[in-house]
Structures are given as structure tokens and as C-alpha cells.
Amino acid sequence: NAGVTQTPKFQVLKTGQSMTLQCAQDMNHEYMSWYRQDPGMGLRLIHYSVGAGITDQGEVPNGYNVSRSTTEDFPLRLLSAAPSQTSVYFCASAERGAALHFGNGTRLTVT
Amino acid sequence: AQSVTQPDIHITVSEGASLELRCNYSYGATPYLFWYVQSPGQGLQLLLKYFSGDTLVQGIKGFEAEFKRSQSSFNLRKPSVHWSDAAEYFCAVGAIDDYKLSFGAGTTVTVRA
Numbered sequence: 001n002a003g004v005t006q007t008p009k010f011q012v013l014k015t016g017q018s019m020t021l022q023c024a025q026d027m028n029h030e031y032m033s034w035y036r037q038d039p040g041m042g043l044r045l046i047h048y049s050v051g052a053g054i055t056d057q058g059e060v061p062n063g064y065n066v067s068r069s070t071t072e073d074f075p076l077r078l079l080s081a082a083p084s085q086t087s088v089y090f091c092a093s094a095e096r097g098a099a100l101h102f103g104n105g106t107r108l109t110v111t
Numbered sequence: 112a113q114s115v116t117q118p119d120i121h122i123t124v125s126e127g128a129s130l131e132l133r134c135n136y137s138y139g140a141t142p143y144l145f146w147y148v149q150s151p152g153q154g155l156q157l158l159l160k161y162f163s164g165d166t167l168v169q170g171i172k173g174f175e176a177e178f179k180r181s182q183s184s185f186n187l188r189k190p191s192v193h194w195s196d197a198a199e200y201f202c203a204v205g206a207i208d209d210y211k212l213s214f215g216a217g218t219t220v221t222v223r224a
Binding site for chain 1: 115120145147152153154155156157160201203207208210211212214215216217
């Protein structure tokens, strides 16, 4: 099993550009989520999904969109990147009643 | 609202010495508590979790944590640290079957020879 796979590992964007961060899991987990990690702030929840076709907002959803068309994939879209979105992004998944499994992260810089 | 406080931003410990990382949480119901570890450039790895039962929980890599409801704490301990324990440690709280975890800001552990 590959676990939770995130691509790309690194990305540099200019302000106003759009992009999609990819996340895939091969564990058939119902739950998937996106967090951002900023120094001194821990991880903050952006969006999450409890199953295919179902998504909801977390603590810091503004500027991000998600969709969940399959159990395996949960992409995160930045529609118009801003410098405040410079961060490390983590995707996670979990089965019912279990702990989150995290990917290795995507480091995004917006200039 | 749920929240987690890790009072220590940075801890330096000598190799072979004991380590204790503090975690205080705020949660309205029975909490589901976690400790994760993050090595540089890596994702988060689960060290241990607590939901119910014995309040002293054993995890991987020789770590343990004790849940104290009266103090709203879930401190992480290791009797003898190794150089490979240098990393950032995160405490998190949530509810069983509600995966919206709240994370603390993290504690960075430096191990000196």
C-alpha cells in the first residue's frame, strides 16, 4: 500500500494563478481532509469529506475548493493564489473510528 | 469549541535523559486524544491515541502518554531519548467518528549528545 500520496511535493505560484494539489489514498478510507501547516500555528483544517460526493468546510476554507468524486481522490483547488496561502499542505485519510493517516505534504510558495 | 495548548515551543534534552511534553486541551465531551511526530520534511506519524479505558497509553518508539481528565491534560513521556527522537511533536483532540481534529502549535525537541 502506498498510503496517502500527495503531488506535487513543491510548487511555486505567482499571485492570481490557479492550481490543484492532488491527494490519493489506496486504503479505501471514507474520511479525507486537507490541513495547512504554518509556523507556530500547528495544523488547521481547510476542508474535509466523509465520503464520495460529500464535502464540508473546516476552520480556514476561504480561497480553497474541494470535490470528492471517488473514494480514492480528494483534490484541493486554489482558484486565485495569494501570498497568504504560502504554506505546507497536508492531506489525511482515516477509516471509521481510527486515527488520521497523513501524506508527506506539499510545500507551496506564492510570490 | 475544542482547542489544544502545548505550552513549550522548544525543548532541548540530552541523549539518554527523560522527556516530557505537555498538552492541555479544551473539549466539551469525551475527548479523542492523539500525539503525532513530524520529522523534518515529512508528514505526521501517529505515536499514540486515547479514547477510553486505561489512562496510561503506550505508543510506538517507547513513548507513553497519560490522560488526566481533572487536569485536562495528555502529557507525552519517554524515559530515555535517542538522537532520532529530535522532531516536532503535535498533540491533537477530536471526537470519535468526527475527524475534525484540533492541533496544538507543536513542540520542537532538540537532542544534544
